[in-house]
Amino acid sequence: MNHAHVGSSLAALAVLLVIAPALSGVVVRTKSAFAGRRGAPVGQLYWDLFKLMRKGTVYSTTTTWIFRAAPVVVLVSLTAASLLLPLDGQASPVQFSGDLIAFAGLLALGRFALVLAGLDTGSSFEGMGASREVTVASFAEPVLFLGFLGLVLATRRLTLSAMLGPALTAAWAHQTASLALVALAFFVLLLAENSRVPVDDPATHLELTMIHEVIVLDHSGPDLAVILYASSLKLALFAALIVEVAVPRDGLGLGWSLAAFAGGLLVVAMAVGVVESVMARLRLNRVPQLIVGAGALALFGIILLLR
Amino acid sequence: MLALAIGVWGLGALGALLARGRASASVVGALSAVAGGAAASAAGVQALVSGAPVLWHWPWAVPAGALMLRLDPMAGAFLLPVGVIGALGAVYGAGYLRGHGSAASTRVAFAAYNVLCAGMALVVTANHMLLLIVAWEGMTLSSWVLVVHDHAAAEARAAGVQYLVAGHLATAAILLLALVMAAANGSFAIAPLAGPAAVPAGLLFVLALVGFGTKAGIVPAHVWLPDAHASAPSHVSALMSGVMITMGFYGLARFLPLLGVPAAWWGYVLVALGAAGLTGGILFSLAQRDVKRALAYSTVENAGLATLGIGLGVLGAAWHDPILSGLGWTAALLHLWNHALAKSVLFLGFGAAAQRAGSRDLDALGGLLARWRWVGSATTVGAGAIAALPGLNVFVSEWLLLRALFGAVLRGSGAGEVVMIAALIAVVMGGAIALAAFARLVGVALLGAPRTPAAASAPEPGWTMRAPLIVLAAACAAVAAAPVPVTGVLAGAVALASPLADTRIATALVQPLGLVLPALVLLGALTAGARAAVRRAGARRYSATWGCGYGAPSAAMQYGSTSFGSGITAVFQPVLQARIEREAVPGGGPAGALWPVSARWASVTDDPALRRGYRPLFARIGRVAARVRGGERARVTTSVLYLVAALVLLLGMLFVPGIGA
Structure with a gap:
């Protein structure tokens, strides 16, 4: 990999890190449009983060170093995971054979920290959220791997940079159905992993029904800012994954490629907003079925690829 | 070095038995175990690094017997954990047994511990089948003594009987294997099959699988394991779960290559059993309330991962695929090392919690990390390691296993490809549920508010118990930071397990993983630094956990061991077959009366393999035997x-x- 690639991939990473909070705003704006309201500005989350950074922090006396370390670990694991994706459509800043497994492992690291921080408070509500988070993740992680397996079989490569980079363009010509199924599975995965409707409703105000929001009830001030930013980064990361699968950008110049990337992220965010507007959330015990269904989609894609 | 280790352990066993008081027995027993462990570790490292086998041969009075020892890289790979965990466990045990049982039981425990270490060292170095079987029996019997250490408890006695039966059925299979091989070879020396054996090689494979697989905790011969490992004192649980199961894998790694080029179905059987073990093991771990049983079921999971790796190694040999064979065997051996380190941390840490809080019930612990700085933090690291989080050691071997599976999917065709995809899904599911299972153990036992007064006042153990935990947790991080030398040193053992294996590919592949921990630490330090700068500006206050408007939250309202995993266990209820036991507590009032009476409610998840399979089978054997015996009038x-x-x-x-x- 040459230095130009490092430069362009870091530029794409910068786009992702900066645009991430705006994606949550786009989702909210889309929902407002469906509801016939004006809605909060797209940049609302930036202001929220700015406000929280200037506030003080309240710690529960029950908590330990785990509660304090968790926001940092969550943010670091997601940043490290985003270093493995070829966000410029060509190559990622860090790549090695089998890095797709490390990508999933880093997501798991962030989840472990968040769940432990929830349990650290001793709150029944946060324990509830932690329990639901690991339940959803137990079914979601195999779907991520099935999707990756589909990409591996379509491109015959074992690095994310190759699977999602130039080799994918050629694969789309022959393996259209399989790749479309994988992209669809990844979209359901995005909804599940980021606690969106129909898995969870981020706009709910009842703790009993929450998943993600309820784990972080006790975080406040800058800690909460870090967690909110990390959540928006996670949404952006999965959106980026879908964009990379659905829109191969081989042969575009850096400028067009970045523009296509940012545009793709916006489209995915709007699609999330549409889903949230037209669907109700599922009963919690139906959620595993939804995610297993996404896995079945990816598995169909894989079966089509078997020779 | 090896002879020194075995000698020191033997003398230590005698010394501990003969020592006058509890304190001197602890000192003699622990010191000899540490000295023996250090010597054995040195011998193991030397054998791994030098690569050349060292042979000893002495006459032995037993008919057809000979004291033949061989220290080669394979023996070294399995001897090293015996030495390391044996020594650290003994240090911990000296502190642990101080508050546990009588002085006499402490003497016996340390004697048996030393015999167990010596037995395991002899198992991996014996070059003669009779010596191997004698050492195997010594290992089984001395560990049985430790399993029934708390023999006042009925469940420990029951676990002991079950363990003895399972152990001896396994020994019978090993004895048969030895006899058939000796008949073909004309000697009991451990050597490749010289001529055609009396039975097909496939049957010998099955005998090896039953005999060694039982000790290894391979499904469905794992049923004795959760009871036995949970009943022993915690440092012995660590040694049994971390190291003794590897003796079974040693048997497979040593004997499978002796049987000639493997058939593909051997590999398929191993992969299937491994997949069943790793998914089933972690599901049952998630359903246990007893923290040590949960850890023991996680051992079944990890045994499944190692079995799957060996299955890939065997399939690679059958398919003449050097890369798959090398990756499979390397992943399996490395995973056994990693599991030995991480599982020992967990048994020592949670074992201390259970001892100090007076209960192995997860829901009787809680809130320990706040006061148990060292033990709690080391245990959390161990839990993160075994949940295969990047930056810790188990991630390296699980990564290698998954990498081998991805590669095999790409290179395979037809049935092989489908099996590899199924195995891949099983490994990923097991890993995802493992994260839930270990978040549960840490979250319920160490975090939150103490769930009982005993847990609230339990003091942190002293340095004899802390130090081994800290060393082991640091070792978990060290292996992750330096995967290349650790993987590279296994090449000699992999070459012995599978002659055609490519022994360098794994070392080349894991190289980037060494950067994961430094990268995470660097990014973490930067983020934490920025966070600290912000924190200095803002005010900081301390308050009670927010109760969502409810004014009197109590520790009992926290999510507990059963409720935390209920989302997953509910889906897998057909597999788990958890049962609800409910009864009215005597004296609580007439049942069915107008007012609620006090009652007991418990969700029990025992092993269906035991309840549906072995127990009815053994009961039927017992009835037939009774009829043959002539009933009561024997x-x-x-x-x-x-x-x-x-x-x-x-x-x-x-x-x-x-x-x-």
């Missing part, structure tokens, strides 16, 4: 009659052509 004369009949039968066999000659 007499000496009847027994003598059976004896004579057996002798006549054996004599008659001498005249059967083909056997008697």
Whole structure:
């Protein structure tokens, strides 16, 4: 990999890190449009983060170093995971054979920290959220791997940079159905992993029904800012994954490629907003079925690829 | 070095037995275990690094026996954990047993511990099948003594009986394997099959799988493991779960290559059993309330991962695929090392919590990390390691296993490809549920508010118990930071397990993983630094956990061991078959009366393999045996009659052509 690639991939990473909070705003704006309201500005989350950074922090006396370390670990694991994706459509800043497994492992690291921080408070509500988070993740992680397996079989490569980079363009010509199924599975995965409707409703105000929001009830001030930013980064990361699968950008110049990337992220965010507007959330015990269904989609894609 | 280690352990066993008081028995027993462990570790490292086998040969008075030892890289790979965990466990044990049982039981425990270490060292270095079987028995019996250490408890006694039965059925299979191989080879020396054996090689594979797989905790021969490992004192649980199961894998790694080029179905069987073990093991771990049983079921999971790796190694050999064979065997051996480190941390840490809080019930612990700085933090690291989080050691071997599976999917075709995809899904599911299972153990036992007064006041153990935990947790991080030398040193053992394996590919592949921990630490330091700068500006306050408007939250309202995993266990209820036990507590009032009475409610998840499979089977064997014996009126004369009949039968066999000659 040459230095130009490092430069362009870091530029794409910068786009992702900066645009991430705006994606949550786009989702909210889309929902407002469906509801016939004006809605909060797209940049609302930036202001929220700015406000929280200037506030003080309240710690529960029950908590330990785990509660304090968790926001940092969550943010670091997601940043490290985003270093493995070829966000410029060509190559990622860090790549090695089998890095797709490390990508999933880093997501798991962030989840472990968040769940432990929830349990650290001793709150029944946060324990509830932690329990639901690991339940959803137990079914979601195999779907991520099935999707990756589909990409591996379509491109015959074992690095994310190759699977999602130039080799994918050629694969789309022959393996259209399989790749479309994988992209669809990844979209359901995005909804599940980021606690969106129909898995969870981020706009709910009842703790009993929450998943993600309820784990972080006790975080406040800058800690909460870090967690909110990390959540928006996670949404952006999965959106980026879908964009990379659905829109191969081989042969575009850096400028067009970045523009296509940012545009793709916006489209995915709007699609999330549409889903949230037209669907109700599922009963919690139906959620595993939804995610297993996404896995079945990816598995169909894989079966089509078997020779 | 090896002879020194075995000698020191032997003397230590004697010394601990003969020592006058509890304190001197602890000192003698622990010191000899540490010295023996250090010598064994040195011998193991030397064998791994030098690569050349060292042979010893002494005469032995046993008919057809000979004291033949061989220290080669394979033996070294399995000897090293015996030494390391054996030594650290003994240090911990000196502190742990101080508050546990009588002085006499402490003497016996340390003697048995030293015999167990010596037995395991002999198992991996014996170059003669009779010596191997004697050492194997020594290992089984000395560990049985430790399993029934708390023999006042009925469940420990039951676990002991179950363990003895399972252990001896396994030994019987190993004995058969040894006899058939010796008949073909003309000697009991451990050597490749020289000529055609009396039975097909596939049957020998099955004998090895049953005999060694039982000790290894391979499904479905794992049923003794959760009870036995949970009943022993915690440092022995660590040694049994972390190291003794590897003796079974040693048997497979040593004997499978002796049987010639493997058939593909051996590999398929191993992959299937491994997949069943790793998914089933972690599901049952998630459903346990007893923290040590949960850890023991996680051992079944990790045994499944190692079995799957060996299955890939065997399939690679059968398919003449050096890369798959090398990656599979390396992943399996490395995983056994990583599991030994991480599982020991967990048994020592949670074992200390259970001892100090006076209960192995997860819901009787809680809130320990706030006061147990060292033990709690080290245990959390161990849990993160075994949940295969990047930056810690188990991630390296699980990554290698998944990488091998992805590669095999790409290179395979037809049935092989489908099996690899199924195995991949199983490994990923097991890993995802493992994260839930270990978040549960840490979250319920160490975090939150204390769930009982005993947990609230339990003091942190002293340095004899802390130090081994800290060393082991640091080792978990060190292996992750330096995967290349650790993987590279296994090359000699992999070459012995599978002659055609590519032994360098794994070392080359894991190289980037060494950067994961430094990268995470660097990014973490930067983020934490920025966070600290912001924190200095803002005010900081401390308050009670927010109760969502409810004014009187109590520790009992926290998510508990059963509720935390309920989302997953509910889906897998057909597999788990958890049962609800409910009863009204005596004296609580008439049941069915108008007002609620006090009652007991418990969700029990015992092993369906035991409840549906083995128990009815053994009960039927017992009934048949009772009928043969003549019911209650068994007499000496009847027994003598059976004896004579057996002798006549054996004599008659001498005249059967083909056997008697």
